[in-house]
Amino acid sequence: MIQPLVYKxxxxxxxxxxxxxxxxxxxxxxxxxxxxxVVSAMGDTTDLLExxxxxxxxxxxxxxxxxxxESLHQEACQQLFPGNHSIFNRLKNDFSKLKRTLENQKFIEEGEAxxxxQIIGFGELISTRILQEYLCLQGNYCLWQDARELxxxxxxxxxxxxxxxxxxQQxxxxxxxxxxxYPVITQGFMGSDWLNHTVTLGREGSDFTAAILAVSLGAKSVTIWKDVSGILNGDPDLFPDAVKFEYLDFEEAAEMTYFGAKVIHPKTVKPLAKHKIPLYVKSFVEPSSTGTVIGSFQDDPxxxxxxxxxxxxxxxxxxxxLSRIGGFHFEEIFKAAKQQNWTINLIQASAVTLRAVLDVMDKPRLVLPKSLQEVFVVEQQANLSLVTVKNYTQDQxxxxxxxxxxxxxxQKSPTTLQYLMEKIPL
Structure with a gap:
């Protein structure tokens, strides 16, 4: 059995x-x-489809x-392929199918999610077809695979x-x-349930797809190709003096993604760490540069x-x-958080009060379940920023x-500082 390499x-x-x-x-x-x-949808396609x-x-x-x-994809294909190439008929068929799916009343009746x-993954399905056909046109023969079958x-x-x-198994x-x-081209972001209905893995889930395939096939490594030189210790748009990591331990990388670093998807690191599959983050702008490797490093900087x-x-x-003080009532909050798909980034609790910091979802003010309002007096404050500093210094x-x-x-631990604040000093 070949030990594969996975690129995203x-x-x-x-x-x-x-x-x-x-x-x-x-x-x-x-x-x-x-x-x-593993390939994502072209450019802003996912946002447009939403x-x-x-x-x-x-x-x-x-x-x-x-x-x-459709014009975005047609224009790209017109520059990449001769006018008589089969990709143009395939593109026409894909967008006809997309339109029919958008008009499918039975799908609408099943609910928004x-x-x-059933629709959002069309971006990945189409982009991978274009890339696969173009690679074959250039003589790099490869196969297209529907990720929902995997x-x-x-x-x-x-x-x-x-x-x-x-x-x-699949x-x-x-x-x-x-x-x-041959090499295989497939899509990120999606799979399917036992009824063969498309199910997505969460926004920006293509990194996770790469990890899933790597673990399933015992891959040598995963490489995520991005427009940055590797993993930096801060957002370069906010911190011009940000430093690139040459290597990073799985645990350190997992904490970075948990705290909100956007270089890799939060779910990506855990399965790779469990199976000791190294993860490389490299630049498609400068592919010869070393990038950052994430692995088992006890002496990472x-x-x-x-x-x-x-x-x-x-x-x-x-x-x-107040007769219910003592913390056991907090289980109701966590139950609601799971049901509402809240992402809790910081939490503090006392005998009578619990404070939770969440990502804002679709609306600036969260709609709270009635069950929570019956047990708790709930206050909300929005438009805040959560700053996390790992391996902090006194100056920070x-x-x-x-x-x-x-x-x-x-919140402060020996290695990590977190502040929820109204104003960020930069």
């Missing part, structure tokens, strides 16, 4: 014809037997927006949970023999890491019935912990 390319790397040509050059240089290439889905779900016209998405999942999930739409056992059945002949998450909301829960503690920043919540 995000939407920025295939945003137009020039970008697709660049990806083809990167792959040509690294063309190997046993290569699996706009279309929102309109279609409430039966508003969406033809103008759909034509914009189900409807979303990754098995439950029916929890928008945030599907992976059935690892069935996924491993990956080995469908990919092992193929990889002995303890460089200060600063992560800033904006658009945070602070929920303060105060127990109504003084800078971010200053009173003028409007600190609403703080």
């Amino acid at each position: 390319f995000g939407g920025a790397s295939v945003k137009d014809a020039d970008s697709i040509e660049n990806v083809a050059k990167v792959l040509n240089t690294n063309w190997k037997q046993g290569l699996i290439v 706009e279309i889905i929102n309109k279609a779900f409430v039966r508003e016209p969406f033809s103008t927006e759909l034509e914009k998405v 189900f409807f979303y999942d 990754i098995a999930t439950d029916s929890n739409h928008k945030i599907g949970r992976v059935d690892w056992v069935l996924t491993m 990956c080995r059945k469908l990919l092992v023999s193929q990889l002995e002949r 303890r460089i200060p890491i600063t992560v800033i998450k904006k658009n945070q909301v602070l929920l303060t829960f105060r127990i109504r019935d 503690e003084s800078k971010y912990g200053a009173k003028e920043n409007g600190i609403r919540l703080s």
Whole structure:
């Protein structure tokens, strides 16, 4: 059995014809037997499709927006392929199918999350077809594989949970023999449930897809190709002097993603760490640069890491019935958080009060379940920012912990500082 390599390319790397040509050059240089290439949707396609889905779900016209998405792909193909290439008929068929799916009343009746999942993956399905056909045109022959036949999930739409056992079985059945002949191009972000309905893994889930395939097939490594030189210790747009890590321990990387660093998807690191599969983050702009490798390094550099998450909301829960103090009532909050798909980034509790910091979802003010309001008096404060500093210094503690920043919540451990604040000092 071939031990594969898994590459992942995000939407920025295939945003137009020039970008697709660049990806083809990167792959040509690294063309190997046993290569699996996971690809996201082109550029802003997913955002555009979300706009279309929102309109279609409430039966508003969406033809103008759909034509914009189709034109984006048509223009790229016109630059990449001769006019008589079969990709143009395939593209026409794909967009006809997309339109029919958007107009499928049965899908709408199944609810917004189900409807979303049946449509949003068209971006990945189309982008991978374009890349696969272009690679073959250039003489790098490869196979296209529908990721929904590989990754098995439950029916929890928008945030599907992976059935690892069935996924491993399907990956080995469908990919092992193929990889002995040709590289395989497939999609990120999605799988399917037992009814063969599409289920997505969460926004930006293509990194996670790469990890799933790597674990399922015992890959040598995973490489995520991005428009940055590697993993930095801060957002370069906010910190011009940010430093690149040459190597990083799995645990350090996992904490970075948990705290909000956007270089890799939070779910990606855990399965790779468990199976000791190294993860490389490299630049498709400068593919010869070393990038960053994430693996098992006991001596990884303890460089200060600063992560800033904006658009945070602070929920303060105060127990109504003081006879219930002691903490056991907090289980109701966690139950509601699971049901509402809240992402809790920081939590503090006392006998009568619990404070939770959450990502703002679709609306600036969260709608709280009635069950919580019956037990707690709940206050909300929005438009806050959560600053996390790992491996902090005294200077950073003084800078971010200053009173003028409007600190609403703080937490400190020997290695990590967190401040929820109104104003970020930069």
